[in-house]
Structure formats: C-alpha cells, structure tokens
Amino acid sequence: MFGMRTIALRKLSTLSTRYLPFADVASAEVPLSRLLRLSLFQVTVGMALVLLVGTLNRVMIVELSVPASLVAGMLALPLLFAPLRMLIGFKSDTHVSALGLRRTPYIWKGTLYQFGGFAIMPFALLVLSGYGEAIDAPRWIGLSSAALAFLLVGAGVHMVQTVGLALATDLVPEGDQPKVVGLMYVMLLLGMVVSALIYGALLENYSPGRLIQVIQATAVLTVALNLTALWKQEARDRARAQQMLETPKVTFAAACSSLMANAGTKRLLIVIGLGTFGFGMADVLLEPYGGQVLGLSVASTTKLTALLAAGTLAGFGLASRRLGAGGDPVTLGRIGAAIGIPGFAAIILASMGGGTALFLAGTLLTGFGAGLFGHATLTASIRNAPRNQIGLALGAWGAVQATCAGIGIALAGVVRDVLAGYGNGPAGLQIQTPYNMVFGIEILFLGMAVLAAVPLRMLLSNRADPTLSDAQHNTVEVT
Amino acid sequence: MSDDPDKVWPTGLNLREAEEVHSYLIDGTRVFGVIALLAHILVAISTPWLG
Numbered sequence: 001m002f003g004m005r006t007i008a009l010r011k012l013s014t015l016s017t018r019y020l021p022f023a024d025v026a027s028a029e030v031p032l033s034r035l036l037r038l039s040l041f042q043v044t045v046g047m048a049l050v051l052l053v054g055t056l057n058r059v060m061i062v063e064l065s066v067p068a069s070l071v072a073g074m075l076a077l078p079l080l081f082a083p084l085r086m087l088i089g090f091k092s093d094t095h096v097s098a099l100g101l102r103r104t105p106y107i108w109k110g111t112l113y114q115f116g117g118f119a120i121m122p123f124a125l126l127v128l129s130g131y132g133e134a135i136d137a138p139r140w141i142g143l144s145s146a147a148l149a150f151l152l153v154g155a156g157v158h159m160v161q162t163v164g165l166a167l168a169t170d171l172v173p174e175g176d177q178p179k180v181v182g183l184m185y186v187m188l189l190l191g192m193v194v195s196a197l198i199y200g201a202l203l204e205n206y207s208p209g210r211l212i213q214v215i216q217a218t219a220v221l222t223v224a225l226n227l228t229a230l231w232k233q234e235a236r237d238r239a240r241a242q243q244m245l246e247t248p249k250v251t252f253a254a255a256c257s258s259l260m261a262n263a264g265t266k267r268l269l270i271v272i273g274l275g276t277f278g279f280g281m282a283d284v285l286l287e288p289y290g291g292q293v294l295g296l297s298v299a300s301t302t303k304l305t306a307l308l309a310a311g312t313l314a315g316f317g318l319a320s321r322r323l324g325a326g327g328d329p330v331t332l333g334r335i336g337a338a339i340g341i342p343g344f345a346a347i348i349l350a351s352m353g354g355g356t357a358l359f360l361a362g363t364l365l366t367g368f369g370a371g372l373f374g375h376a377t378l379t380a381s382i383r384n385a386p387r388n389q390i391g392l393a394l395g396a397w398g399a400v401q402a403t404c405a406g407i408g409i410a411l412a413g414v415v416r417d418v419l420a421g422y423g424n425g426p427a428g429l430q431i432q433t434p435y436n437m438v439f440g441i442e443i444l445f446l447g448m449a450v451l452a453a454v455p456l457r458m459l460l461s462n463r464a465d466p467t468l469s470d471a472q473h474n475t476v477e478v479t
Numbered sequence: 480m481s482d483d484p485d486k487v488w489p490t491g492l493n494l495r496e497a498e499e500v501h502s503y504l505i506d507g508t509r510v511f512g513v514i515a516l517l518a519h520i521l522v523a524i525s526t527p528w529l530g
Contacts, residue, residue, distance in 0.1 A: 098495035123521035
C-alpha cells in the first residue's frame with residue numbers, strides 16, 4: 001500500500017515539472033526554434049494594433065455609425081499608456097519572485113489584460129452603438145465600457161511588448177541580439193499584414209454576430225499564442241530568487257536618472273523620437289496620395305502597402321546582417337533616416353511631373369529606410385542598456401517610439417480627413433499641396449534625426465567595452 | 480523524498496514557490512471572473528434574456 005503511494009508520488013514528481021511553464025535550467029545556447037516561438041508575442045501585438053487602428057476604426061464609423069471624433073478619442077486612449085512602459089520595464093527589472101522569474105509574470109498579466117479587453121470589446125461596441133435594447137440604456141455605460149476595453153487592450157499590448165523584448169534580450173548573448181531584434185520586427189510586420197488581410201476578408205459582410213466572433217477569436221488566439229511564446233522560456237532560478245530578496249530597493253526615479261546618466265541615452269531617445277515621427281506619418285498618407293494626386297486605382301494603392309512592407313523587410317534583413325557582422329547601429333540608423341529623405345523627395349517630385357514610377361521608387365526607398373532605422377535604433381537601445389536595466393531601457397524605447405508613431409499616425413489622419421473634406425481642393429490650392437507639405441515636414445524631421453545622431457556615435461563609443469561598463473555598473477548597484 | 484520539510488510534494492517546489500504559483504492562479508481566476516461578469520452585463524443590456 002505504502003509502496004504504491006511512493007511509486008505514484010515519484011511518478012508524479014517526475015511528470016509535474018514538465019507541465020509547469022518555466023524552464024528548469026538556463027541554457028547557454030538558445031535554439032532558433034525557441035526564439036521563433038518567443039517571437040509569437042509580437043504577432044499578437046500586431047493583431048491588436050491592426051484591429052484597433054485599422055479594422056475597428058472603419059467598423060465603428062461605417063457600420064456602427066459612432067461619431068468619428070468619438071472613435072478617434074477611443075483609439076487614442078491606449079496611447080496614454082505608452083509612457084507607462086518605462087514603469088512596466090522597471091518593475092520587471094526589479095521584480096521579486098520566489099521562483100526567480102522577472103519577465104514571465106508581466107507577460108502573463110499583459111496577456112490577461114489583452115484577453116480581457118478583447119472579451120468585452122464587441123459587446124461594449126454594440127452597446128455604444130445602441131444595438132438592440134441598448135438604445136434605451138444610459139449613454140455612460142457604452143462609453144465607459146468601450147473606453148475600458150480599449151484601455152485594457154492597450155495596456156496589455158504595452159506590457160507584453162516591453163517585457164517580451166526584455167525577455168528576448170535576456171535570453172541571447174550580445175552577439176546574437178541584432179538577429180533577435182530583426183526576428184521580432186519581422187514577426188510584428190508579419191502579424192500586422194496577415195491579420196489585416198484576414199480581418200478584411202472576415203468583416204467583408206458585416207453583421208453584429210460576425211463582429212463578436214472576430215474579436216473574441218482574436219482574444220482566444222492572443223492567449224494561445226502568448227502562452228505558446230512564453231512556455232518554458234524563462235528559467236526557474238533559486239539563486240536569483242535569493243538575490244532578488246537581498247538586492248536593496250531602488251526607486252523608479254533613481255533608476256531613471258541612473259539610466260539617463262549614461263552618455264548618449266537621452267540623445268538616442270531624441271533621435272528615435274524624431275525619426276519614428278518622420279517615418280510614422282507616411283503609412284496613412286501614401287494610399288490617399290496615390291489615389292487622389294496620381295490617380296491610381298484602389299487595387300494598385302493597396303499594392304503600395306505591400307511595396308512599403310517589402311522595403312521595410314529588406315531594411316530589417318540588411319540591418320540584421322550588418323549589425324550581426326559587427327556594424328555600428330548608430331551609423332546604420334543614421335543611414336536609414338538619411339535614406340528616407342530622398343525617398344520622400346521622390347514622392348513629392350512624383351506629383352510635380354515625376355510620374356508613378358518615381359512614386360513607387362520613393363515608397364520602396366522610404367520603407368527600406370524605415371526598416372533600417374527601426375532595427376538599428378532598437379539594437380542601439382539594447383546595446384546601450386546596462387544588463388540589469390534592460391527592461392527600463394526597452395520601456396524608454398517603447399514609450400518614445402509608441403508615442404511618436406501614434407502622434408504621427410494621428411496627425412496624418414487629421415491631414416487626410418481635412419483633405420477629404422475639401423473634395424477637389426479649394427480654389428487656388430492644388431490637391432497635392434497639403435500632402436507635399438506633410439511629406440516636407442517628414443523630410444525636415446528625418447533631417448533633424450540625422451543631425452542629432454551625428455555626435456551620438458562619439459558619446460556611445462566612449463563606453464568602449466560594453467561588457468566592462470556593465471560589470472562596473474553592476475558592482476556600483478550592488479555595493 | 481520527504482527529507483526537506485519545506486518541499487511541497489509532488490512538485491518539488493518549496494513552500495514560497497508553490498504559494499507564488501498559486502497566487503498566479505488566484506489572480507487569473509479573479510480577473511477572468513470580473514471580465515466574464517462585465518461581458519454578461521453588457522450582453523444583457525443589448526440583448527436581454529430571462530424577461
């Protein structure tokens with residue numbers, strides 16, 4: 001009897017750790033298949049972004065006839081959370097856990113928020129639009145529940161992306177980081193492109209039931225993909241758990257000022273902000289520009305997005321190769337921003353008699369520059385971060401990047417809507433003039449990014465050996 | 480097998496670790512519970528059942 005019990009228990013104890021989502025040992029070599037699996041969290045981020053910015057934007061205005069200004073306000077809500085990425089990253093850096101985990105709990109929480117937001121979103125939207133009996137319900141219920149849904153999804157996306165990137169950085173040695181950054185960007189792009197196609201096809205024939213199905217399927221898929229990505233990635237570590245208990249508490253403000261005290265960090269963030277803003281406005285404006293100004297058909301303007309994405313992919317690829325071979329990320333980022341300038345110039349010239357071929361070449365070039373710039377600046381942020389502040393550094397990157405990209409997209413949307421209001425343009429103002437002004441502003445911002453990046457290489461390379469300065473930093477923190 | 484009184488068998492985790500795993504379960508249940516409640520309320524507002 002007792003023998004049976006012992007045998008059963010021993011069997012269970014060998015089985016059970018296989019069913020816990022933590023790795024038992026931290027392996028030095030992380031195989032590509034595991035990194036690919038980890039990068040699935042970027043697919044869910046891409047899905048959420050497309051659903052919020054693209055699909056629901058249209059569905060709410062066209063099918064649910066919610067006022068456009070209200071839709072814009074709702075969709076801007078997640079942007080408010082972007083600066084909180086720094087806090088999330090910091091908390092994951094200094095998390096105290098008996099299991100020695102730092103990133104896993106936050107990715108799990110972020111996944112919960114993403115799921116929760118998507119789970120209530122379709123019903124919140126239906127109540128907001130006054131579907132069925134909801135027409136008699138008080139207005140604040142629809143408003144507050146829709147706002148809550150968007151806030152939850154936004155908070156979840158910020159958490160998952162920030163902490164997920166930090167986990168990926170933890171897992172791989174310094175030399176492989178450019179490859180991982182490239183992989184993460186490619187998966188984000190892939191998630192966005194594929195889910196945009198799928199959402200478009202699924203919501204072709206809109207019905208309230210279909211909306212519920214699509215959004216809730218997204219919720220389930222998000223949890224499934226994030227759990228697959230997270231499974232057995234971070235090692236259970238009793239030594240680190242002990243260390244977590246003994247490390248003195250650092251306040252958020254102190255950690256921030258210690259990060260900003262590193263030479264070049266602030267300037268790098270400025271460059272990232274300027275460049276992201278410059279590239280960010282293009283996405284939304286290229287299609288209406290091609291249609292209204294150059295007279296391209298709807299089908300061929302859709303191919304523009306594919307062309308832009310192809311250029312971006314080529315940029316990621318080149319950046320991965322060059323940085324993996326020991327290239328300097330700051331120089332490469334500056335080249336990326338600089339490539340965007342002739343790209344936008346070609347797009348402007350296309351309306352001044354340059355023709356469609358010039359426009360397509362400009363689009364491809366802009367995508368290429370954006371890919372190069374995005375990859376190189378994220379790699380620079382990671383390399384510049386002290387090993388114990390990776391979460392915070394990636395939080396700062398994400399806060400600047402998401403805020404500037406969001407403002408860029410919102411501004412571009414405003415410009416586009418104002419133009420759509422003009423119809424064929426007011427007297428004395430040609431249709432392409434406002435577009436070209438925006439593209440001119442983008443060139444200006446990219447130029448500023450290039451200039452701001454000039455002294456950056458000197459500042460960052462002053463920390464000649466990154467591993468050495470990390471070690472110094474660690475000793476300072478511990479003592 | 481049971482020489483370490485701090486270990487929770489059969490998982491091999493110690494007490495603090497087991498409690499942490501448990502806390503994730505509890506938190507998850509609470510969040511899912513609140514979400515389900517909210518979703519039901521919203522559905523009941525737009526398409527009421529039971530009356």
